[in-house]
Amino acid sequence: MGNLLKVLTCTDLEQGPNFFLDFENAQPTESEKEIYNQVNVVLKDAEGILEDLQSYRGAGHEIREAIQHPADEKLQEKAWGAVVPLVGKLKKFYEFSQRLEAALRGLLGALTSTPYSPTQHLEREQALAKQFAEILHFTLRFDELKMTNPAIQNDFSYYRRTLSRMRINNVPAEGENEVNNELANRMSLFYAEATPMLKTLSDATTKFVSENKNLPIENTTDCLSTMASVCRVMLETPEYRSRFTNEETVSFCLRVMMKGCIKVLKDQPPNSVEGLLNALRYTTKHLNDETTSKQIKSMLQ
Numbered sequence: 472m473g474n475l476l477k478v479l480t481c482t483d484l485e486q487g488p489n490f491f492l493d494f495e496n497a498q499p500t501e502s503e504k505e506i507y508n509q510v511n512v513v514l515k516d517a518e519g520i521l522e523d524l525q526s527y528r529g530a531g532h533e534i535r536e537a538i539q540h541p542a543d544e545k546l547q548e549k550a551w552g553a554v555v556p557l558v559g560k561l562k563k564f565y566e567f568s569q570r571l572e573a574a575l576r577g578l579l580g581a582l583t584s585t586p587y588s589p590t591q592h593l594e595r596e597q598a599l600a601k602q603f604a605e606i607l608h609f610t611l612r613f614d615e616l617k618m619t620n621p622a623i624q625n626d627f628s629y630y631r632r633t634l635s636r637m638r639i640n641n642v643p644a645e646g647e648n649e650v651n652n653e654l655a656n657r658m659s660l661f662y663a664e665a666t667p668m669l670k671t672l673s674d675a676t677t678k679f680v681s682e683n684k685n686l687p688i689e690n691t692t693d694c695l696s697t698m699a700s701v702c703r704v705m706l707e708t709p710e711y712r713s714r715f716t717n718e719e720t721v722s723f724c725l726r727v728m729m730k731g732c733i734k735v736l737k738d739q740p741p742n743s744v745e746g747l748l749n750a751l752r753y754t755t756k757h758l759n760d761e762t763t764s765k766q767i768k769s770m771l772q
Contacts, residue, residue, distance in 0.1 A: 494720055499598035506581045510602045513567075513574040517609045520567050523560055524613060529622025530554045534629045551633060558630045561623065562650055564613075565658045568668055571606060572675040578603050579679050582694050583686055589694035593701065603698060606672070608723050614666035618749065624662055631655055 499507040530553035537543075537550035581599055582592045593600040617623060634655075636642075650658070664670045680691050702724040705711040715721060 493597055493714075494601050494604060494723060495716060497597035497601045500596070503581070503596050503598050506577050507598050507602065509577055510574045510599075510606075513570045514602060514605055514609075516567065517571075517605070520564060521609070521612055521616070524564060524616045524620075527557070527560065527620060527623065529620070529626050530557055530629075531622055531625060534625065547633075550629070554626055554630050554633070557626050558650055561627055561658060561662070562654070565654075565661050568661065568671045571609070571668070572671050575603075575606055575672055575675050576679050578606070579676065579691060579694065580683075583683075583690035585686075589690055589697050592694070593697055600698065603694075604702070604723070607698070610668040610672055613668045615749075617662075617667060618665060627659065627662055631659065 530550060533546075533550040533553040537546045540546050578599055582596065582603065583589060584592075587595065630650075661667045661671070676691060676695070680686075680688050706721065706724050712721070
């Protein structure tokens with residue numbers, strides 16, 4: 472799991488590449504358009520996914536009533552009726568993660584290809600670099616919302632338990648055709664993760680590297696770490712930061728980059744970045760190892 476976060480929290484890039492990546496205005500060139508259009512089909516649905524997740528309230532009340540009164544058939548039906556459409560939403564989120572994984576792998580193919588270096592790719596193909604950043608931005612926003620919503624796992628667990636009882640009793644189960652047992656198992660693994668989207672992208676990156684043995688692994692890790700470093704440099708350099716016309720671009724950069732990266736996060740208003748710091752605290756694989764810098768540990772306390 473640590474692969475993606477490892478490069479995003481890399482401490483070796485103290486200076487980093489020095490160029491401005493125009494997140495606000497980058498447009499695809501002819502050579503970028505094919506991949507850009509493929510990825511754009513996915514990204515145009517990202518905001519709607521976040522809105523649905525943010526408004527997800529769960530069926531906690533109905534589930535508690537059904538559990539406390541197991542003999543009351545009306546309460547059982549009410550709970551099931553409340554959970555089924557919610558599971559439909561959870562299915563949509565999971566399926567979007569699979570689309571996002573495919574989009575990321577397409578971008579990695581374009582941004583790590585020879586003969587250019589990852590830094591040259593990011594500077595030359597800024598529209599693709601922007602999409603790459605948008606995927607990371609969406610991922611961290613999704614995981615922030617998921618981490619603070621325990622109803623997601625509670626609803627899905629209740630759905631699976633109830634579905635199992637219905638099968639044993641040969642009761643027709645509305646909604647079972649939408650989420651069959653195989654899909655339910657995959658969704659269960661997905662939502663069991665503290666940061667499911669980040670885990671999906673980390674696994675996708677690992678798979679991309681293993682399937683493209685002709686490419687040096689450094690092409691991929693350098694692409695990720697360069698993106699993180701570019702965002703940090705733009706936030707730390709007044710000349711670059713002054714070119715942002717929208718304050719939301721600052722938040723965008725904060726999510727895309729993650730020892731210097733943490734410092735920039737800590738310098739922001741606490742309410743706006745606490746979720747990002749939690750993502751680092753709880754998903755960085757080697758944070759608590761003896762070999763991890765005490766300075767890094769103390770910054771995340």
